[in-house]
Amino acid sequence: MAEQADPGTTNYSMAELMAVAMARALEAEDGNLGGVGAAAVVPMAAARLAVLTVAPNLWWFCGGASGLNPTFDNLPRSSADPKAAVGSTGKKNMLDVVDMGATGKWDWGFNGGLQIDKFGNINMIGIGPHDKLKLRGPGTVGTIWTGTLKRPYLYSMHHAPRILVDRVDYISGPGWLDGGTSRADVIGRDTLGPQLLFTPICVLDFTEDAHQLRLKSVHPGYDKDAVIANTGCELVVPDKVPETPPPTEQELFVLRNHVDRDGVLKDVRATVG
Amino acid sequence: MAEQADPGTTNYSMAELMAVAMARALEAEDGNLGGVGAAAVVPMAAARLAVLTVAPNLWWFCGGASGLNPTFDNLPRSSADPKAAVGSTGKKNMLDVVDMGATGKWDWGFNGGLQIDKFGNINMIGIGPHDKLKLRGPGTVGTIWTGTLKRPYLYSMHHAPRILVDRVDYISGPGWLDGGTSRADVIGRDTLGPQLLFTPICVLDFTEDAHQLRLKSVHPGYDKDAVIANTGCELVVPDKVPETPPPTEQELFVLRNHVDRDGVLKDVRATVG
Amino acid sequence: MAGNQDKVVSLDQAGAMIAARKILSLAGSHSVNSPMALIRAAIRAGASALSIIPPVTTSIASDLLIAAGAVDTFYLCYIGFETLGFAPAFRAAAEAGTLNVIEGDEPFVMLGTRAAAGGYPFIPVNKGVYEGTDLPRLNPMLKKVTDPFTGEEVYAIPALPADVCILHAQAADAQGNAQFWGGNNQELDKAMAADCVIISTERLISVDATRRDVERVNIPGHMVDAVVHVPYGAHPTASPEFYGTDEAHLKTYFDAVRGGNRDDYLDRFVTGPADHEAYLGEVGLSAMFELQKNA
């Protein structure tokens, strides 16, 4: 059964660690436009932190409240909270958000899933036969845009064999599909599949040609074996896997004083197993 | 050659007379929603005057400036002038205006044409063969919505044989088409064809079954014969045709003090012949 | 519905108007600006066998209707209770097979609504949108159409018209001119796509007040059939600039439904209270005032 993920220290929470790791990855997107959706408190924190640290020119859209580049320093629990739009430089209509999905104008975005498979495909639909789902998922929301996003990023607040599976029951968000050239063949060559996957215990990427899930770094307090034991799919595990560098003092300072003054990330639930 | 229309008195201008006549007609539309488009200074004045006299619950959309139910008392020369939206209770996007055309949600509207024929069809396209137009018209704008408007109204600032023709060269705004049941047959029974046509010398309506142009009243200073002489199509002319009642003192007071304080309607050009 | 200059009705009247219709469209986003008082009124008025077209993300607004047994068919894009978990009534009904779920998504709901708003019979989408996904297989309402300009086959999303659209506004006047503060502007298309539009509002303002601040008007009154003045009418969801989401109340609901005590919740908060004022009494006015701090 799932247990609360342990960041291996009392210096920061697991959600804080994940937000920091995700923020760092956004350095590669500086100047590019992306977004976070519903139920996305950690990606929201990551985008705001990235702007204040490694990606000052990041453009980001904040879900339901619809703000572009908000400057909140009290992280809301929901992107739909109007306070998530504080200090925005613009507001987007939901229709425009969809239009930009359909026209492939989003550079990056964070998405999660009920299930994520070894090629980074996402399932938000459910588990079991569709006419009699064993687990009825919450619906696909914007996961379909992983097919048109130039570079999708994935995350899951839970790392468990039931979530990281060999093959998703349904593809609501296309990843690298069957790996290899399959995504390029089916969707076209304008977009890439998932770049990274963040979980409570590690960061994963995808191999260069097969586009298969590969362990990239393990969070403090966990090791390779813990990752393998809690993963339901085949995993490429290099001989040497570095530790995810823990949040620096500066990152924690900015996170707690300019992103999340209320400490919302202290009690966001993240689980293992 | 066309000459300036003479209102038969120095008490009011021809454009003022037309605005008053058109405003009176809007009594039948009290509570209903309609609009005026581009180059529509007289319909704008008429709608505003109607609200202040006979149709207090009229809903009307004012063209390019996009205001609903504006309360200007300085009539602008153009509906695109931002001052045309003064005091509005709402603004409409152009897309919504089109959507409402396509879904048949406009109750009434005023439209004009390069040519108007005996069944109230409108041509804004031009005169002559389409690949070599003798007169290139300004384009159809919203005249196409006469097909979905519940009750179109027509007007022309010019009354001449070249304008009121037997058959328009092109239909950009469908009227009663070929008369009789043809409009109902082709477009459906949800909308009616044109109700009235206002010109500088008369008001016309359409016969009940054939839906053919019929003289309804002649403006002061003109008579039946003048109308017939300046009309290029067959016209149903009843034995007795009343005079259009001239503007009352109260109508002129409201028009000049609450609709058109700058006297824009004093020099709007209206011609005969 | 332009004509009437005074569209104000009582909450009970609005509930009966909703209950008389079958396809119900909602806006709001997640746990913000949901027309909760209208929903409770519709349940009290006996709404049943509804088809729900929700906004792209929905929470208690839809789940409560399902919990009350008022829903047959649900056009799904996303339903959930964020950090609390899956929508409990939705999940139970879907897994039990008592709810017909249309497996929709953002383009399906947004463009189906846009098509209905604009009178397009359908909207064809870019080739890339559904490639590589299982959606076309799972959603029989998606069909292929041949693009007459290129000869290519593309997916078509049908227009999704509604019988009635219910919305919660921050301010509206008696003509129905309504302001929605915050959110992502799904309201206008939702209203245009519906035969009947009913608006609950925090503040009922004068038409002159509307004219003073016309740039804030999101829906012009000619599209609106009824206006209900319901302060705190979005509770337990948030009303921007008035009050924040009542997280504790959401948890009360969530725990009750997941714990098999949905009737207790319905009795106490939906069917039990005689009117909206009684509901607020049950919630507690001091709790309501406390939520204002978090607006």
Add this chain to the structure above:
Amino acid sequence: MAGNQDKVVSLDQAGAMIAARKILSLAGSHSVNSPMALIRAAIRAGASALSIIPPVTTSIASDLLIAAGAVDTFYLCYIGFETLGFAPAFRAAAEAGTLNVIEGDEPFVMLGTRAAAGGYPFIPVNKGVYEGTDLPRLNPMLKKVTDPFTGEEVYAIPALPADVCILHAQAADAQGNAQFWGGNNQELDKAMAADCVIISTERLISVDATRRDVERVNIPGHMVDAVVHVPYGAHPTASPEFYGTDEAHLKTYFDAVRGGNRDDYLDRFVTGPADHEAYLGEVGLSAMFELQKNA
């Protein structure tokens, strides 16, 4: 074009960007908010063989480009000079057969733009829209398509993407976040339907000023490629809250082109002045200030 945080370019640079492209989209309405300084710059930069997709009503913005010989193809909805009469250069070129006119209309231009903005290959329209009119016969870009949901044949309007969209804003910041005061909101879809978006602005404001008044932002900067600071950049058309339409100047233009003296006008106001400041000198600053009274 999100990346760059400073998109400010000179008017000459913007003119060259426009002149390097072929399908030009304009917003503004009639003689309000036309990007006239950009248009003059594009003519000076040698713009030629353009296809113009105008707003639903256009006036001197399009007619001047035609007068300058820069236009091959014109997507017509409505062009005119209101009380002055027909657009003189358009009419002469169309009647002489030197201008390819696409016989469009409101649904064609608006929905073609919407389709391009949203990535729909086309938009099918309600059956009633074109019935009884000659438009389908005169506009070969309208095609029939079979509605896969009903089997009925309906008309389809193709997406009308543009290479470049030029707009005049009342305020914009260096990131391209732009405000359009007044008008009927054709700008956003126009911008989304274009590969490149260039905005001239009355006021160049700080990003902090944008944040202070975000509800006025109509186009977010990530859609914008270049911003040009051009006070009086809409002259002789109006700039809402800054100045009214210069009716006398429109008549000067109208009389010159209709009277066969278009080159005199072009020399004096378009190709002659060394820059925008020289243009304003030719118009006369006191005349400009006078127009402010009519804003």
